[in-house]
Amino acid sequence: MPAPGSQAAKPKDRTDQRAEVALGALASAVLLLIAFMIVFVFSKAWPSFAANGLAWFGAGGNVDEQLTNVFNSPAGAENFVYTFHAWPLLYATALITGISVVLATAISLLSAMFIVEFAPEVMQRILQPVIRLLAAVPSVVYGLIGILVLVPFVGNHVISGAEKDAVRYVIQLDGTSILVGVLVLTVMITPIMVAIVTDALRSVPRNWTEGAAALGVNRWRALRTVGLRAARPAIVAAAVLATARALGEAIMLSMVSGSVGFAPNPLDGVTFFFEPARTLAATVVDNAEGLSVEPFGQTIYALAAILLVSSAFLSFAGWAARQSMRKYTLQAR
Amino acid sequence: MKNRLRRVGLLSALALVAAVPAVTPAAASAKATITMSGSTSVAPLAALLARKYLNVCKHCVNFKLLQGGSDIGVADVAAGRVTIGNSSRDPKPTDPGGLVFNKIAQDAICIVTNKANPLPGIDQAGVQAVFGGKVRSWSDVPGSTQTGTIDTFVRTPASGTQDAFAKIFLGSTKVFSGASQKASNGLIEQSVSGDPNGVGYVSLAFTKNVHVVPYKGVDCTLRNAKSGQYGGVRNFYMVTRGAPTGVAAKWINWITHSKAASAIISTQWVPLI
Numbered sequence: 370m371p372a373p374g375s376q377a378a379k380p381k382d383r384t385d386q387r388a389e390v391a392l393g394a395l396a397s398a399v400l401l402l403i404a405f406m407i408v409f410v411f412s413k414a415w416p417s418f419a420a421n422g423l424a425w426f427g428a429g430g431n432v433d434e435q436l437t438n439v440f441n442s443p444a445g446a447e448n449f450v451y452t453f454h455a456w457p458l459l460y461a462t463a464l465i466t467g468i469s470v471v472l473a474t475a476i477s478l479l480s481a482m483f484i485v486e487f488a489p490e491v492m493q494r495i496l497q498p499v500i501r502l503l504a505a506v507p508s509v510v511y512g513l514i515g516i517l518v519l520v521p522f523v524g525n526h527v528i529s530g531a532e533k534d535a536v537r538y539v540i541q542l543d544g545t546s547i548l549v550g551v552l553v554l555t556v557m558i559t560p561i562m563v564a565i566v567t568d569a570l571r572s573v574p575r576n577w578t579e580g581a582a583a584l585g586v587n588r589w590r591a592l593r594t595v596g597l598r599a600a601r602p603a604i605v606a607a608a609v610l611a612t613a614r615a616l617g618e619a620i621m622l623s624m625v626s627g628s629v630g631f632a633p634n635p636l637d638g639v640t641f642f643f644e645p646a647r648t649l650a651a652t653v654v655d656n657a658e659g660l661s662v663e664p665f666g667q668t669i670y671a672l673a674a675i676l677l678v679s680s681a682f683l684s685f686a687g688w689a690a691r692q693s694m695r696k697y698t699l700q701a702r
Numbered sequence: 703m704k705n706r707l708r709r710v711g712l713l714s715a716l717a718l719v720a721a722v723p724a725v726t727p728a729a730a731s732a733k734a735t736i737t738m739s740g741s742t743s744v745a746p747l748a749a750l751l752a753r754k755y756l757n758v759c760k761h762c763v764n765f766k767l768l769q770g771g772s773d774i775g776v777a778d779v780a781a782g783r784v785t786i787g788n789s790s791r792d793p794k795p796t797d798p799g800g801l802v803f804n805k806i807a808q809d810a811i812c813i814v815t816n817k818a819n820p821l822p823g824i825d826q827a828g829v830q831a832v833f834g835g836k837v838r839s840w841s842d843v844p845g846s847t848q849t850g851t852i853d854t855f856v857r858t859p860a861s862g863t864q865d866a867f868a869k870i871f872l873g874s875t876k877v878f879s880g881a882s883q884k885a886s887n888g889l890i891e892q893s894v895s896g897d898p899n900g901v902g903y904v905s906l907a908f909t910k911n912v913h914v915v916p917y918k919g920v921d922c923t924l925r926n927a928k929s930g931q932y933g934g935v936r937n938f939y940m941v942t943r944g945a946p947t948g949v950a951a952k953w954i955n956w957i958t959h960s961k962a963a964s965a966i967i968s969t970q971w972v973p974l975i
Contacts, residue, residue: 431879437859444795516889521896524853533851533899537838540880543853543897628858628883645882655885658770659860661777662796 410677413670420451425671428456432630436656440665449664457632458672461646464633465547465626466615469554474608476555477562478597484563485570486592497567504560508621515553515625520544528643540631540644547633548642550626554618558611565610569603570596602691609687613680619650628655649676733761734949739768740775740788741862742886743905744938747807748788750966751957758962763949772862776801779941785950787941790862792869803939804946806957808972811867811903811934812922814891814912818898819848823916829871832901835878840899848899854881855893855902863887866936867903871917907970927972935972 418425435453442450484496524544533542573596581591597604627645630652635641647655649672660666738748745767752765768784775787780798793803813829815821822845824832831837833854840848856877857864868877884890887908894900895911904912906924914922917934926932946954957963958974967973 433859433879433883434876440859441794442796444797516892517896520893524897530850534839537851538835538880541838541851541853541878541882543855543882543893543900545882623885624889628885629880631880655858655883656860658858658885659773661773662860665860 407677410670410674413667414674415667416449416664417451417453417668417671418674421453425453425455426459427454428632429454432457436630436665436668439668440659440662442662442664446663451664451668453668453671455649455672455675457630458647458649458652459675460632461626461630462616462648462650464646465550465554465622465648466612468547468551469558469615470608470612472551472555473559473562473611474604477559477566477607478604480559481563481566481570482592482597484567486588486596497564500560500563500567504564506557508557508618511553511557512621512624515549515621516545519549519553520546520625523549523643532640532643536637536640536644540629542640542643542645543627545625545627545645546643547626547646550622550646551642553621553625554615557618557621558614561614562607562611565607566600566604569600569607573599601694605687605690605694609683612683616676616680616683617650618648619654622648623651623655626651733764735764735766736786736950736953737766737768737784738775738786738788738940739770739778739784740941741772741790741938742769743790743809743862744772744775744788744940745769746907747938747967747971748940750969751963754962754966755953755956758956758960759952763953771860772865773860776941779943782943785942786946786954789939789941790936791865792937792939800944802942802945804942804954804958805937805974806940806954807938807967807974808927808935809938810906810922810924810927810932810972811863811870811936812906812909813871813901813903813915813917813934814894814909815901815915816848816894816898817911817913819846820913821845821915823919825918826871826873829917830873830875833872833877833881833903834875835880850899853893853897853900854878855890855900856881856883857890857903858883858885861885863903863905863936867934870934870936871903924968924970924972928968938971 430452432454438450439453442448484493488496521544523546524542527548528542528544528546536542570592577595577599578591581595582588586594626647628647628651629645630647631645633641633644633646637644653669653672653676656665656669660669749767752767756763756765770778772789772791775784775789776797777787778784779787780801787801789803790809793801813824819840821843824843828837828843832843832852833856835854837843838852840846840850840852843852854877857867882893884893884902887904890902890904891908891910891912894902902912906922906927909922916922917932920926920932922932922934927935940954940957942950942954945951957967964973964975
């Protein structure tokens with residue numbers, strides 16, 4: 370058996386070198402893949418952007434009617450219809466993602482502080498695995514619960530007949546709404562944030578909080594002023610991760626937040642939360658069936674391109690926010 | 703240990719390399735393969751038919767059936783990725799040239815309401831008013847037991863069912879812009895069955911949990927669709943690039959001309975003969 374002997378005789382750094390080359394190749398392959406993806410999506414999406422110019426991002430007309438017209442374009446590239454104003458979809462995405470992330474941040478900060486500082490040992494041991502489990506539940510499960518339980522409940526019992534009648538010629542309130550979308554999305558993204566923030570609060574050096582306590586500050590205040598402050602980069606990282614998940618959430622929102630390209634009006638008061646809205650990702654997944662119709666596919670790719678850009682922008686913003694905090698806190702995670 | 707692992711890996715790799723060329727040519731020379739992709743509405747029918755066909759012709763071909771939607775099927779067959787593209791919509795002007803739409807069966811589209819609102823009937827003007835958004839309250843719909851606002855559920859623009867519904871029922875009327883768009887027949891059935899004020903349209907196979915509304919005085923049933931009395935009927939196609947040839951021609955001919963295929967289609971759809 371010469372093989373094992375020769376293996377051992379080889380100098381160790383050869384293995385290291387090989388690992389280095391292999392890992393480096395993998396890492397650059399990922400970079401290449403991302404570059405390829407961006408080029409591909411944008412080249413597919415270009416005709417839709419080019420035909421509409423900046424108006425693509427604006428409001429005007431009914432976005433679903435525009436999609437239908439694009440889908441039914443007459444034959445021949447010169448006859449393709451591209452008119453498309455994505456404002457209701459962009460607005461819906463920002464609205465639902467924004468509200469959910471704000472809610473999730475508040476809830477996760479408070480619950481992480483409770484778990485780390487105040488919860489009894491037994492509770493901690495139960496809570497943590499449960500939260501990790503919740504973070505791993507596939508979104509379609511949340512979507513099913515939403516459409517089978519929450520949507521009919523909100524539609525039949527929460528929204529009153531008068532509220533439905535008041536806006537019936539503009540939009541229908543059938544239970545698929547911002548309210549249910551935000552609710553389910555918040556439940557979906559909170560566990561990830563709790564998990565990350567809990568770890569961060571735990572890794573704050575003990576003597577920092579003890580120092581604060583020695584100065585006569587109570588536990589709550591020490592946690593708030595020292596612990597939370599030290600964990601800020603991790604909180605930003607958690608928020609970025611949660612926003613990314615919310616932004617990309619398609620199937621669940623397509624099921625519960627209403628499949629109408631409608632821009633809800635905050636001036637409607639309470640009704641505002643009962644109005645449906647469809648996000649970019651939900652639009653992509655709802656209309657994927659028509660990808661093969663050339664102008665329609667290009668329009669869908671344009672939506673995907675916006676999602677791609679916004680997630681890239683999101684990671685950059687998160688990085689920039691952490692940079693500015695670095696000086697006074699723990700090393701960014 | 704490491705050595706043994708490596709040897710196992712090598713052996714299995716060798717086995718794979720040896721197996722692939724050994725299997726493929728044998729299969730390819732013995733049997734042709736018919737690949738199909740496309741409409742999710744046609745897929746269940748195609749699967750039933752293929753199973754029977756294999757029995758009848760004693761496994762003379764291999765079948766591969768994929769789904770994805772009518773437009774995927776049309777694009778796939780135009781690009782030569784599959785032998786047959788399944789489509790539940792009629793030919794469109796944007797479809798690539800040279801495609802032949804072979805009609806294989808028909809399917810009924812039913813107007814459905816919640817079981818709490820057993821609407822006794824609706825005519826074409828009524829459908830256009832309700833789905834076009836002109837009438838928004840059940841009190842304005844004759845025969846309705848509900849009084850609240852109408853919740854309209856429709857399909858997304860890219861759906862074959864939506865295309866057929868618009869052509870057959872709506873004519874030039876546009877769908878109400880506030881209507882909720884759903885991505886599948888099942889989601890429409892679910893939404894309408896969970897909403898006493900709901901109304902929608904689905905393929906005949908999706909009417910178990912909802913009330914089926916008679917259209918122009920005719921019940922939306924398989925029998926009425928077969929007899930031609932029911933008006934809301936659309937076509938199922940198997941699309942080929944040029945006229946079908948070889949095994950595909952035999953297969954499509956069997957579907958459209960044999961008693962056995964017609965019997966299978968009759969279980970839930972409308973056969974052509």
